[in-house]
Amino acid sequence: MAKVAVVFHSGYGHTKKQAEAVLAGAQKVDANAQLVAIDAEGNLSDEQWAILHAADALIFGSPTYMGTVSWQFKKFADASSKPWFTQMWKDKIAAGFTNSATMNGDKLSTLHYLFTLSMQHSMIWVGTGLMPSNKKSAERNDVNFVGSFAGAMAQSPSDSSPEEGPLPGDLETARLFGERVAQVAAKFKG
Amino acid sequence: MAKVAVVFHSGYGHTKKQAEAVLAGAQKVDANAQLVAIDAEGNLSDEQWAILHAADALIFGSPTYMGTVSWQFKKFADASSKPWFTQMWKDKIAAGFTNSATMNGDKLSTLHYLFTLSMQHSMIWVGTGLMPSNKKSAERNDVNFVGSFAGAMAQSPSDSSPEEGPLPGDLETARLFGERVAQVAAKFKG
Amino acid sequence: MAKVAVVFHSGYGHTKKQAEAVLAGAQKVDANAQLVAIDAEGNLSDEQWAILHAADALIFGSPTYMGTVSWQFKKFADASSKPWFTQMWKDKIAAGFTNSATMNGDKLSTLHYLFTLSMQHSMIWVGTGLMPSNKKSAERNDVNFVGSFAGAMAQSPSDSSPEEGPLPGDLETARLFGERVAQVAAKFKG
Amino acid sequence: MAKVAVVFHSGYGHTKKQAEAVLAGAQKVDANAQLVAIDAEGNLSDEQWAILHAADALIFGSPTYMGTVSWQFKKFADASSKPWFTQMWKDKIAAGFTNSATMNGDKLSTLHYLFTLSMQHSMIWVGTGLMPSNKKSAERNDVNFVGSFAGAMAQSPSDSSPEEGPLPGDLETARLFGERVAQVAAKFKG
Numbered sequence: 001m002a003k004v005a006v007v008f009h010s011g012y013g014h015t016k017k018q019a020e021a022v023l024a025g026a027q028k029v030d031a032n033a034q035l036v037a038i039d040a041e042g043n044l045s046d047e048q049w050a051i052l053h054a055a056d057a058l059i060f061g062s063p064t065y066m067g068t069v070s071w072q073f074k075k076f077a078d079a080s081s082k083p084w085f086t087q088m089w090k091d092k093i094a095a096g097f098t099n100s101a102t103m104n105g106d107k108l109s110t111l112h113y114l115f116t117l118s119m120q121h122s123m124i125w126v127g128t129g130l131m132p133s134n135k136k137s138a139e140r141n142d143v144n145f146v147g148s149f150a151g152a153m154a155q156s157p158s159d160s161s162p163e164e165g166p167l168p169g170d171l172e173t174a175r176l177f178g179e180r181v182a183q184v185a186a187k188f189k190g
Numbered sequence: 191m192a193k194v195a196v197v198f199h200s201g202y203g204h205t206k207k208q209a210e211a212v213l214a215g216a217q218k219v220d221a222n223a224q225l226v227a228i229d230a231e232g233n234l235s236d237e238q239w240a241i242l243h244a245a246d247a248l249i250f251g252s253p254t255y256m257g258t259v260s261w262q263f264k265k266f267a268d269a270s271s272k273p274w275f276t277q278m279w280k281d282k283i284a285a286g287f288t289n290s291a292t293m294n295g296d297k298l299s300t301l302h303y304l305f306t307l308s309m310q311h312s313m314i315w316v317g318t319g320l321m322p323s324n325k326k327s328a329e330r331n332d333v334n335f336v337g338s339f340a341g342a343m344a345q346s347p348s349d350s351s352p353e354e355g356p357l358p359g360d361l362e363t364a365r366l367f368g369e370r371v372a373q374v375a376a377k378f379k380g
Numbered sequence: 381m382a383k384v385a386v387v388f389h390s391g392y393g394h395t396k397k398q399a400e401a402v403l404a405g406a407q408k409v410d411a412n413a414q415l416v417a418i419d420a421e422g423n424l425s426d427e428q429w430a431i432l433h434a435a436d437a438l439i440f441g442s443p444t445y446m447g448t449v450s451w452q453f454k455k456f457a458d459a460s461s462k463p464w465f466t467q468m469w470k471d472k473i474a475a476g477f478t479n480s481a482t483m484n485g486d487k488l489s490t491l492h493y494l495f496t497l498s499m500q501h502s503m504i505w506v507g508t509g510l511m512p513s514n515k516k517s518a519e520r521n522d523v524n525f526v527g528s529f530a531g532a533m534a535q536s537p538s539d540s541s542p543e544e545g546p547l548p549g550d551l552e553t554a555r556l557f558g559e560r561v562a563q564v565a566a567k568f569k570g
Numbered sequence: 571m572a573k574v575a576v577v578f579h580s581g582y583g584h585t586k587k588q589a590e591a592v593l594a595g596a597q598k599v600d601a602n603a604q605l606v607a608i609d610a611e612g613n614l615s616d617e618q619w620a621i622l623h624a625a626d627a628l629i630f631g632s633p634t635y636m637g638t639v640s641w642q643f644k645k646f647a648d649a650s651s652k653p654w655f656t657q658m659w660k661d662k663i664a665a666g667f668t669n670s671a672t673m674n675g676d677k678l679s680t681l682h683y684l685f686t687l688s689m690q691h692s693m694i695w696v697g698t699g700l701m702p703s704n705k706k707s708a709e710r711n712d713v714n715f716v717g718s719f720a721g722a723m724a725q726s727p728s729d730s731s732p733e734e735g736p737l738p739g740d741l742e743t744a745r746l747f748g749e750r751v752a753q754v755a756a757k758f759k760g
Contacts, residue, residue: 042641066647066654067339067686068638071612075641084636090509091564102322102337108298109686112492116637116679119507119529124564127499129470132292136347136354147292149499157326164326184471184504190570232451256464257496258448261422261455267446274446280699281754299496302682306447306489309697309719314754317689319660339689374661374694380760482702482717488678512672516727516734527672529637537706544706 002093002185004033005051006178008061009042009073013162015063015099018154021171022059022097025178029186033178042075053083057093057185059178060117064100064110077117087122093185094118095126096151097174099166101158103146111151124188128152129180130173141169143176152177192283192375194223195241196368198251199232199263203352205253205289208344211361212249212287215368219376223368232265243273247283247375249368250307254290254300267307277312283375284308285316286341287364289356291348293336301341316374318342318367331359333366342367382473382565384413385431386558388441389422389453393542395443395479398534401551402439402477405558409566413558422455433463437473437565439558440497444480444490457497467502473565474498475506476531477554479546481538483526491531506564508532508557521549523556532557572663572755574603575621576748578631579612579643583732585633585669588724591741592629592667595748599756603748612645623653627663627755629748630687634670634680647687657692663755664688665696666721667744669736671728673716681721696754698722698747711739713746722747 004026010016019035026033036048044052052058062073069077083089096114098107118125127150133142146153152174156165166174194216200206209225216223226238234242242248252263259267273279286304288297308315317340323332336343342364346355356364384406390396399415406413416428424432432438442453449457463469476494478487498505507530513522526533532554536545546554574596580586589605596603606618614622622628632643639647653659666684668677688695697720703712716723722744726735736744 066651067690068644068683071641071645071648074638074644077636078641081636087511101324103293103324103335104298104337104343105322105324106298106339106686106690108294108296109683113638113679113683115495115505116530116676120637120676122507122509122529125495125505127502129502131467132295134291134293134295134345134348136349138347145293147294149296149502150496153294155324157328158324159326187570188568190567256457256461257500258454258493261451261458264448264454265451268451271446277701296496296500299493303448303489303493305685305695306486306720310447310486312697312699312719315685315695317692319692321657339692340686377760378758380757481704483673483704483715484678484717484723485702485704486678486719488674488676512675514671514673514675514725514728516729518727525673527674529676533674535704537708538704539706 002030002056002189003054004030004057004059004182004185005036005055006059006061007036007052009038009070011063011070014156014165015061017162018097018099018166018174019061021174022178025175026182028179029182033182038072038076040072042072044076053088055092056189057181059181060096060114062098062110064098064105064107067106068110068113084121090122092123093126093181093188094123095181097177099154099156101156103155107153115150126181126184128177130176141167143169144173145169192220192246192379193244194220194247194249194372194375195226195245196249196251197226197242199228199260201253201260204346204355205251207352208287208289208356208364209251211364212368215365216372218369219372223372228262228266230262232262234266243278245282246379247371249371250286250304252288252300254288254295254297257296258300258303274311280312282313283316283371283378284313285371287367289344289346291346293345297343305340316371319370320363320366331357333359334363335359382410382436382569383434384410384437384562384565385416385435386439386441387416387432389418389450391443391450394536394545395441397542398477398479398546398554399441401554402558405555406562408559409562413562418452418456420452422452424456433468435472436569437561439561440476440494442478442490444478444485444487447486448490448493464501470502472503473506473561473568474503475561477557479534479536481536483535487533495530506561509560510553510556521547523549524553525549572600572626572759573624574600574627574629574752574755575606575625576629576631577606577622579608579640581633581640584726584735585631587732588667588669588736588744589631591744592748595745596752598749599752603752608642608646610642612642614646623658625662626759627751629751630666630684632668632680634668634675634677637676638680638683654691660692662693663696663751663758664693665751667747669724669726671726673725677723685720696751699750700743700746711737713739714743715739
């Protein structure tokens with residue numbers, strides 16, 4: 001059984017909702033998959049770090065703020081230099097997701113960063129595995145309407161509450177993404 | 191008077207429509223701004239190269255195919271190693287735009303590449319200067335609904351004809367972007 | 381047994397040398413690993429495409445020209461839209477390498493593109509898994525002196541022949557990288 | 571007279587040395603160019619923010635930690651959402667530099683982020699304007715040996731003190747870069 005941890009920061013609650021959907025997807029494969037929330041100061045407890053070290057797959061999540069991950073997520077990433085020195089996370093499965101207010105809004109920059117972080121840790125990266133919905137008949141709540149391959153994206157209007165956004169289609173995208181990452185982790189663990 | 195050239199490749203006509211909108215915007219500032227179309231084999235004529243060499247601003251455009259510029263655009267970029275060796279384009283203004291079928295669809299990867307190309311040429315990069323439309327009340331035909339800062343993005347459904355797409359809002363975004371680049375070029379020329 | 385194919389373009393022979401080193405590394409794990417060379421017009425034969433379709437891991441290689449892959453490599457990538465439509469390469473292992481004349485020289489831009497391509501194909505990406513040699517005592521021929529995580533980099537001076545460059549350290553880096561990718565592919569196949 | 575501010579974070583002092591070299595270059599054009607240091611908690615004083623708001627050019631600098639800017643720099647970037655909302659920095663000149671221990675070490679990822687940040691602010695980006703030293707005869711202390719176009723890079727071995735690194739060539743690169751950015755700012759201001 002491959003263990004999955006979803007490690008994320010959320011500023012206002014939208015990314016938390018997305019993280020919960022990713023978790024729900026992962027739990028279809030690993031019933032014990034769990035959330036690891038980075039706090040408002042960018043810190044994790046020792047117990048939380050231990051969950052990450054023990055996991056077979058780490059799914060990174062952050063809002064896109066000013067063009068990449070939040071500073072709190074980055075503080076976590078900087079603190080991961082400790083396991084990096086010993087390459088403790090080598091060959092774990094990695095993946096990433098992000099939410100922001102704008103359709104594009106440089107969300108790909110955030111996913112590129114999460115990928116870059118995972119490569120420094122010698123992890124193995126998995127994307128959405130989902131084709132985009134991009135025909136004339138496409139609707140906003142289709143799976144992968146926002147249209148990302150490298151990781152899962154969600155879009156929540158700038159004046160929406162966490163209850164209002166992300167929309168159902170983006171949450172379903174997050175679930176399918178979480179399930180895929182957990183499946184790849186399970187297959188890789190053998 | 192700053193001279194503007196819009197150098198682009200279009201596979202099916204959607205990016206050409208976007209290029210024409212960028213041109214229309216640029217022409218509000220430089221009445222003689224012109225299109226320079228890369229052909230289906232990725233080539234430009236000597237006359238077309240001369241237009242680029244004489245311009246004060248080059249606006250690069252390409253569809254996003256398989257995650258970055260089309261191979262025809264890249265063939266043009268590779269051929270630009272000739273003016274690169276002598277840094278002939280140094281201090282020209284640069285900017286970029288792209289169209290693809292998907293809302294995100296890695297369009298930012300294309301803009302990042304166009305930026306990277308311009309930096310090798312020691313050009314000076316200008317983005318859209320447009321805030322995104324990302325409130326709950328946002329509509330598909332708002333200016334910068336697709337939501338890009340580094341350059342102009344348009345989205346045309348995968349089964350749309352060039353007549354059908356890009357949509358009016360994306361074309362208006364392209365016009366405002368072309369006008370901005372030409373204004374910056376004029377200001378920089380002094 | 382996981383099948384590995386190294387699909388690459390080389391303009392002057394330096395990237396070919398790097399590809400051969402990647403292959404040598406891969407063959408320690410998959411004795412039948414093979415090179416698939418993109419020709420000077422950016423084409424592959426039907427037999428070559430068949431090798432790619434049958435492989436469990438595709439290692440992409442290209443020189444960095446004007447900031448990303450060569451146009452010939454991009455023509456191959458654009459032609460891969462055919463297997464993309466049916467997601468024929470889904471869950472294959474992917475990895476990438478590049479050579480250029482400059483220490484940095486935007487080689488990371490090339491690796492980012494190869495990653496982006498692989499994500500559109502729903503492949504699973506593996507990096508070098510090699511720590512950089514970056515102490516005061518570091519020497520040019522150390523493994524991963526050029527210092528890349530996302531894929532293997534080599535640097536060959538602009539006036540070096542393919543016989544002279546890449547240097548032995550970069551070729552050893554390429555071998556270790558090829559071996560790692562093949563090992564991950566073997567583990568993933570189970 | 572165009573006003574230049576070099577806003578940076580330094581963890582151990584290497585990036586500070588690079589920032590001082592950038593400043594020295596800028597001061598050849600703007601004698602009053604100044605440093606604005608982000609503190610160890612990622613904060614600026616009101617007086618420091620006022621310097622940024624009044625400047626014509628902002629040169630961003632950060633070490634590359636775990637693949638992009640330090641969390642302290644990111645905290646500053648997140649706090650810049652306040653001037654972003656009113657686009658207070660629109661049409662300022664922007665540029666960026668970074669130091670890390672490894673030759674590549676994902677430094678381009680950091681520069682790409684600084685570029686992305688500047689584009690959200692509708693700034694105008696200037697790179698190094700320096701050709702790389704990449705011949706067989708190249709030496710470590712040549713200008714732009716590290717070889718970057720989008721912004722200035724320096725490399726300081728992981729076990730070097732700030733006194734030992736960055737090396738003289740990287741500092742000269744930083745000076746020429748600072749001078750170029752100030753010149754472009756002066757030309758743009760007219």
